[in-house]
Amino acid sequence: MDVLHWDGTLSAKDFKIGAFAFAQKWESHNSGFPPWSWVLCPKHPWLASPEEEGYLSLEKICISRPNEEDIDQISQIDTGEEETSCPGNEDVIDDATLVQSGHHELHYCDFHIVYSSTFRVPVLYFRAYCSDGSPFPLDEIEKQLPACSANELSKSKWTFITQEEHPYLKRPWYKLHPCGTAEWMKLLFLSDAAKPKFDVVLELYLLSWFSVVGQVFGLRIPFKISN
Amino acid sequence: MAKEGSGSILQFAPLQSSVEEGFWHRLSSLKLNKFGIDDSPIPISGFYAPCSHPQVSNHLTLLAVSLPSDSNDESAMPPTIPSNRNRCSVPGILYNTNTMESFQAFDKQGLLKAEAMKIWEDIHSGKAVEDCAVLSRILLISFADLKKWNFHYWFAFPALALDPPATLVDLRPASQWFTLEEAESVTAACNEWRNSSATADVPFFLVSIGSDSRAAARHLKDLEACQHDGQKLLFAFYDPCHLPNNPGWPLRNFLALISARWNLKTVRFLCYRENRGFADLNLSLVGEALITVQPGWRERQCVPNAVGWELNKGRKVPRCINLAKSMDPTRLAISAADLNLKLMRWRALPSLNLDILFSLKCLLLGAGTLGCQVARMLMAWGVRKITLLDNGRVAMSNPLRQSLYTLDDCLNGGDFKATAAVRSLQRIFPAVEAEGVIMAIPMPGHPVSSQEEKTVLEDCKRLSDLIESHDVIFLLTDTRESRWLPTLLCANTNKITITAALGFDSFLVMRHGPGPLNSNPNLKAETETSLAAGVDNLALTNTDGRHRLGCYFCNDVVAPTDSTSNRTLDQQCTVTRPGLAPIASALAVELLVGILHHPNGMFAEAEIANSNSGGNFELPLGILPHQIRGSLPHFQQMTLVGHSSNTCTACCSTVVSEYRKRAMEFILQAINHPTYLEDLTGLTELMRSASTFQLDWDDEIEAADDECVEL
Numbered sequence: 001m002d003v004l005h006w007d008g009t010l011s012a013k014d015f016k017i018g019a020f021a022f023a024q025k026w027e028s029h030n031s032g033f034p035p036w037s038w039v040l041c042p043k044h045p046w047l048a049s050p051e052e053e054g055y056l057s058l059e060k061i062c063i064s065r066p067n068e069e070d071i072d073q074i075s076q077i078d079t080g081e082e083e084t085s086c087p088g089n090e091d092v093i094d095d096a097t098l099v100q101s102g103h104h105e106l107h108y109c110d111f112h113i114v115y116s117s118t119f120r121v122p123v124l125y126f127r128a129y130c131s132d133g134s135p136f137p138l139d140e141i142e143k144q145l146p147a148c149s150a151n152e153l154s155k156s157k158w159t160f161i162t163q164e165e166h167p168y169l170k171r172p173w174y175k176l177h178p179c180g181t182a183e184w185m186k187l188l189f190l191s192d193a194a195k196p197k198f199d200v201v202l203e204l205y206l207l208s209w210f211s212v213v214g215q216v217f218g219l220r221i222p223f224k225i226s227n
Numbered sequence: 228m229a230k231e232g233s234g235s236i237l238q239f240a241p242l243q244s245s246v247e248e249g250f251w252h253r254l255s256s257l258k259l260n261k262f263g264i265d266d267s268p269i270p271i272s273g274f275y276a277p278c279s280h281p282q283v284s285n286h287l288t289l290l291a292v293s294l295p296s297d298s299n300d301e302s303a304m305p306p307t308i309p310s311n312r313n314r315c316s317v318p319g320i321l322y323n324t325n326t327m328e329s330f331q332a333f334d335k336q337g338l339l340k341a342e343a344m345k346i347w348e349d350i351h352s353g354k355a356v357e358d359c360a361v362l363s364r365i366l367l368i369s370f371a372d373l374k375k376w377n378f379h380y381w382f383a384f385p386a387l388a389l390d391p392p393a394t395l396v397d398l399r400p401a402s403q404w405f406t407l408e409e410a411e412s413v414t415a416a417c418n419e420w421r422n423s424s425a426t427a428d429v430p431f432f433l434v435s436i437g438s439d440s441r442a443a444a445r446h447l448k449d450l451e452a453c454q455h456d457g458q459k460l461l462f463a464f465y466d467p468c469h470l471p472n473n474p475g476w477p478l479r480n481f482l483a484l485i486s487a488r489w490n491l492k493t494v495r496f497l498c499y500r501e502n503r504g505f506a507d508l509n510l511s512l513v514g515e516a517l518i519t520v521q522p523g524w525r526e527r528q529c530v531p532n533a534v535g536w537e538l539n540k541g542r543k544v545p546r547c548i549n550l551a552k553s554m555d556p557t558r559l560a561i562s563a564a565d566l567n568l569k570l571m572r573w574r575a576l577p578s579l580n581l582d583i584l585f586s587l588k589c590l591l592l593g594a595g596t597l598g599c600q601v602a603r604m605l606m607a608w609g610v611r612k613i614t615l616l617d618n619g620r621v622a623m624s625n626p627l628r629q630s631l632y633t634l635d636d637c638l639n640g641g642d643f644k645a646t647a648a649v650r651s652l653q654r655i656f657p658a659v660e661a662e663g664v665i666m667a668i669p670m671p672g673h674p675v676s677s678q679e680e681k682t683v684l685e686d687c688k689r690l691s692d693l694i695e696s697h698d699v700i701f702l703l704t705d706t707r708e709s710r711w712l713p714t715l716l717c718a719n720t721n722k723i724t725i726t727a728a729l730g731f732d733s734f735l736v737m738r739h740g741p742g743p744l745n746s747n748p749n750l751k752a753e754t755e756t757s758l759a760a761g762v763d764n765l766a767l768t769n770t771d772g773r774h775r776l777g778c779y780f781c782n783d784v785v786a787p788t789d790s791t792s793n794r795t796l797d798q799q800c801t802v803t804r805p806g807l808a809p810i811a812s813a814l815a816v817e818l819l820v821g822i823l824h825h826p827n828g829m830f831a832e833a834e835i836a837n838s839n840s841g842g843n844f845e846l847p848l849g850i851l852p853h854q855i856r857g858s859l860p861h862f863q864q865m866t867l868v869g870h871s872s873n874t875c876t877a878c879c880s881t882v883v884s885e886y887r888k889r890a891m892e893f894i895l896q897a898i899n900h901p902t903y904l905e906d907l908t909g910l911t912e913l914m915r916s917a918s919t920f921q922l923d924w925d926d927e928i929e930a931a932d933d934e935c936v937e938l
Contacts (some may be wrong), residue, residue: 132244
């Protein structure tokens with residue numbers, strides 16, 4: 001297929017190939033982060049498709065630390081609501097337990113790269129949570145994002161965050177809406193002076209795609225797209 | 228940094244819990260679909276792994292799979308727990324209650340003791356050696372409030388307390404304790420242990436080092452084989468803690484096992500920690516503990532005391548997490564609707580003003596075929612505040628054409644339309660702020676007796692108040708005369724008014740022009756629409772009413788009268804082609820959105836659709852017509868302009884001024900005397916002069932009879 005006539009989309013099979021290629025490149029070059037893992041999805045017994053579906057998963061990435069103000073805010077919310085200390089509990093006096101002070105609240109993010117058969121492109125799903133597992137809402141996430149990307153998000157033609165049910169986990173996750181993806185992926189490759197052939201495009205698809213969407217979260221790919 | 232010979236009490240860093248959201252989702256699902264009010268304890272699994280980061284400890288995690296499956300085709304027993312090197316599974320138990328009171332009344336000491344007893348038994352029976360994960364057994368109590376989506380919970384990590392506590396002889400980074408050769412070998416042995424699927428999730432093991440510095444990782448049950456002279460032996464465990472001066476919690480029960488089962492007094496232990504998936508001997512610690520328990524502590528029948536309730540920010544209180552945002556269906560529906568509109572704005576209509584739509588208050592007069600459809604369309608555009616006024620009941624034929632009603636609303640004589648409609652809207656979108664008003668609209672040409680007068684005046688007042696308190700009025704009733712009073716009231720207060728009217732196979736949708744009197748004390752100063760701005764600009768054009776766009780009655784030369792009685796039966800049932808109402812309703816709402824986005828709002832001039840405009844519009848939503856008339860037989864639609872008439876029975880300045888002067892008295896007169904309005908506006912005069920003109924013409928004909936030839 002000719003890149004010039006390509007519409008910027010991927011077939012499900014190509015996505016799987018591209019995903020593995022991406023995960024491999026990531027692991028070999030990106031020592032700063034844990035590797036992406038491929039999660040297989042339970043197959044519906046009544047669907048005829050022989051292909052097993054799956055998605056890429058990168059979990060528990062620490063996005064940043066809040067500043068001191070936020071820590072106080074968080075503890076306000078907790079203690080204000082919950083004054084139900086169970087009375088009459090004489091615990092065993094225990095000298096062997098270390099008493100820890102000043103607990104820094106860290107926030108983590110899980111990323112899933114899922115294939116969308118409607119748009120025929122990869123979609124980045126994400127969610128954020130605190131270290132005790134409680135979810136971190138979108139407006140708070142946006143505050144934590146690098147300042148330049150927060151600006152980009154509000155004005156950008158290409159990135160738009162919506163909340164939707166994760167196609168496999170059946171719970172609300174956030175995602176970067178995919179309706180612009182095919183367009184800008186096509187532009188990305190058309191503008192490449194090297195005029196790559198289609199099979200190269202395929203191999204680099206996810207890498208290039210992620211180098212754009214990852215920036216929203218300050219996740220940079222530390223190496224250039226190879227020839 | 229090495230901590231030497233202090234003989235101080237060995238202090239363990241407590242485990243910290245982390246519950247993934249999916250756990251609560253599954254618990255809710257189990258409660259709602261399987262367990263109901265049954266509060267028997269539920270077997271669960273916890274997961275932990277060795278520390279993998281020098282600055283952050285790992286948590287004991289609960290995931291969705293920690294709970295039994297919530298699908299209907301499996302029993303309540305937990306399936307094979309998916310354990311891997313990053314998720315060592317440990318058994319646990321969950322006590323979930325149905326009320327806050329029972330949650331607070333839990334006998335925490337008792338529950339902890341029961342779990343401690345299980346661990347103690349496993350130690351003595353040998354099970355802990357075979358399946359060492361049971362040493363890290365967990366306990367969880369919770370109360371799931373499935374109305375507010377609050378989950379109250381409290382973890383305990385039961386640890387058998389040594390009496391007296393163990394003392395620390397030495398603790399240092401492993402790299403400082405092993406020789407270089409040993410270190411290399413230990414690293415390799417541990418990595419192998421971690422990479423083999425048979426041992427990756429076994430959190431307690433032995434490391435034995437021969438005199439040749441060769442290290443091997445062994446199962447606990449191989450202890451005797453490892454206890455040779457010349458062999459160094461370390462009791463190793465996956466340590467989630469990262470602290471350099473303290474071992475993690477799992478060591479507590481490990482020491483209890485070592486003492487109770489093998490009666491060792493000096494224990495050399497390895498806190499196994501990793502970095503980026505590989506053994507890290509700088510982070511890992513090697514230490515020596517001295518156990519000096521009292522005689523009798525080791526007796527099987529004396530269960531040691533247990534500690535381990537997790538503190539919440541240093542306090543002995545449970546934790547609470549609220550998941551309404553991701554679990555409450557109403558909240559999810561709201562955020563989905565919002566995002567949908569924002570998506571539209573982002574992709575296609577950047578100038579879409581969603582705030583104005585969210586805050587708009589719409590009054591729908593009539594909850595029939597038009598009213599139902601208009602209400603739905605408004606909700607689709609993000610309008611949340613909708614009032615429906617209708618005094619009728621849902622009849623058996625209604626559900627087919629009136630899209631908010633179903634058969635249930637027709638039973639037992641039929642519910643009032645206004646209330647049934649509100650109920651229906653709430654079922655579609657719970658966050659809608661819908662209200663129903665059961666009231667008849669007073670109509671001219673339907674005279675009222677003096678007993679009814681009081682009620683009618685109250686209704687007029689009520690209608691006036693309703694119009695006053697809303698921003699947009701839709702006239703969607705099924706008679707001409709019922710539109711008169713609302714039109715007048717809207718013209719008086721300059722409210723955005725939209726009329727939709729149906730013929731058998733044709734429709735009219737139009738926006739009323741502004742009222743004739745523009746220095747209007749009723750005009751709210753705080754309207755955020757361009758109404759206020761528009762008013763100032765229009766002082767010039769409004770004075771004679773000539774350029775003002777017309778209302779529904781402006782083109783009529785007769786006043787509204789009783790159109791319902793004296794009709795034959797088939798005429799009394801308003802019959803229209805079913806496709807008309809949805810088309811007209813949709814256009815009515817789209818017209819409204821156009822008005823709201825026009826810089827002049829309701830004062831905007833009328834535009835006509837013509838084939839020349841092509842795709843280029845000045846405004847993103849397109850043109851803003853005055854009237855749209857459609858014909859189904861032709862599948863055609865026309866946009867028309869009608870200017871106001873200064874003899875209009877509803878909106879001309881004469882009528883509006885008269886209303887302002889005499890208010891209810893005037894209304895009553897119009898209702899009771901069919902010709903009053905025509906007299907007032909001069910229509911009577913107009914008609915008389917038209918008919919006298921006729922007579923003259925006849926006279927002339929008679930006079931000139933001889934001269935003219937009859938045609």
